[in-house]
Amino acid sequence: MPPIDPVQLTADLIRCPSVTPAEGGALILLEKILSQAGFECTRVDRGGISNLFARWGEKGDEKTFGFNGHTDVVPIGDEAAWSHGPFSATVVDGIMYGRGATDMKSGVAAYVAAAIDFVQTTPPKGALILTITGDEEADALDGTTALLDYMDREDEQMSVCLVGEPTCPNEMGEMMKIGRRGSMTAWFEVTGKQGHSAYPHRAKNPLPAMARLMDRLASRELDQGSDHFDASTLAVVTIDTGNPATNVIPASCRATVNTRFNDLHTGESLTDWMQEELDAVSAAFDMPISMKVKVSGESFLTPPGALSDLVAKSVEAETGRKPELSTTGGTSDARFVKNHCPVVEFGLVGKTMHQVDENVPVEQIDQLKNIYTRILTDYFA
Incomplete structure (x- = not known):
């Protein structure tokens, strides 16, 4: 299977009109791509919400790296106010426009591309798990919680987990989240x-x-x-x-x-x-x-240690910035994952999330894939 282009995958996901709670074709697309790459995929739908569980490697592997993300997006607001179609993924001067460009279809695309390339080029001694939900932007009652309930029933276990939410206020690499209020x-x-x-x-x-x-x-x-x-x-x-x-x-x-x-x-x-x-x-x-x-x-904290050091080191190596360990911002699905395993968050600059003309520099998508690849490489080294 050829390498996955995270920029193209981001565009394909943006073109799926997955305004919460609609699936919009986004999880269908991801399931197809991951299955072709050798990931075992299971739809974990509940309460009218679409969710996807994917694993590469053996169940019960002692070292299992997890990723959590979402493909649902907030409503577009006044469509006439958009400079480009909110589901067009139009690229102008190196900037991709569209609902979910930063929050967080680009993050999902970057990690999926990194994970597929990683297991194909350097198959690790361990497993990778992806939990992708369609219910993060709404009530979050049947999204990540449904995936975690499924994992409990099936004895699936992540050793650690990375959430791909946008975490950087202004510059790529300046902040990661080790907890939330x-x-x-x-x-x-x-x-x-x-x-x-x-x-x-x-x-x-x-x-x-x-x-x-x-x-x-x-x-x-x-x-x-x-x-x-x-x-x-x-x-x-x-x-x-x-x-x-x-x-x-x-x-x-x-x-x-x-x-x-x-x-x-x-x-x-x-x-x-x-x-x-x-x-x-x-x-x-x-x-x-x-x-x-x-x-x-509830408030939670993953104390600074091996997991935050791993992510921070990879971010600094690719961006030249040592990320601040922060607990600022609103809530994320990390609040559910923290009951399962240690969890931290790192993703793109979030300045335009939920706004009209939400956008992302395409070079940052490639950069994020490189960061995620380095995290996986160092984790399984």
Whole structure:
């Protein structure tokens, strides 16, 4: 099988309209290419979501290098605002445009190309596993979690795993991720009693109670950061009554907060704290307040060591930059993989991800393939 061109594969993947949760042909394409290269491929679809598991080598090999990525992309927004078709993979002046160009069809293409070339030119003593999901950009309920559940059932095990998300803010090679902050959202509703604003004593206004609660939550300094994490944050993202009238006290008020937290907290400890604040405000205003919480992921850290050293060394060798070991940014599917094996993330510059005219310099795709090849070579050396 001839070497895989990661730039061409990126273009082919972009031309698959895999707006989450649509498969769009992207996983079908990858399964065909990997199968032709000798990878054993299994579709692990669940809940209407398409996922692909691929392994080269024997099940149970003591040394198994894993890769996790996704082919689903966010919606394109206003198509008329794009300079080039969002699924055209048009290349202008060495820049490829298209939805998923950076997040993260280029990363998947670069790793698939590196993995295939690696096992064909220098077959390792060990195994390679790829877990590619179509459910990273949405709720992530039936994506990487489905693949990990499948691996548990089938006794498949990765020794370590690399996630190919874009990790570099501005320059190729400047940052890799060794952990992520936790993320949780809480929805609140204060129930009062509707009435005329000229007779407030006949109503129970829920807005002051909600304002007090939101102030107590937002004013609290959660921490000042930890050894590898910035300070935790809580943002009030909406307060709403749905009340268009100026002379009516509404019956209820709703609000939502989003919290990004470090390793000094857990979703449970923060939920307990918010419940305490809620109870205090509820008692002070004599109004019932409800809360619903969703923890999208707990904070985690892969301590600096052999895996991060391996990736950092390969990145520096190909880019001349020693990547910063970071835990910044939002969530990724590494939050699921960390329960299975040590995991780090490295990928392209992410400046244009999710934007109109998302794009990637084609030279960076080749560079990323070279980095991934070096990682595999050094890991199995």
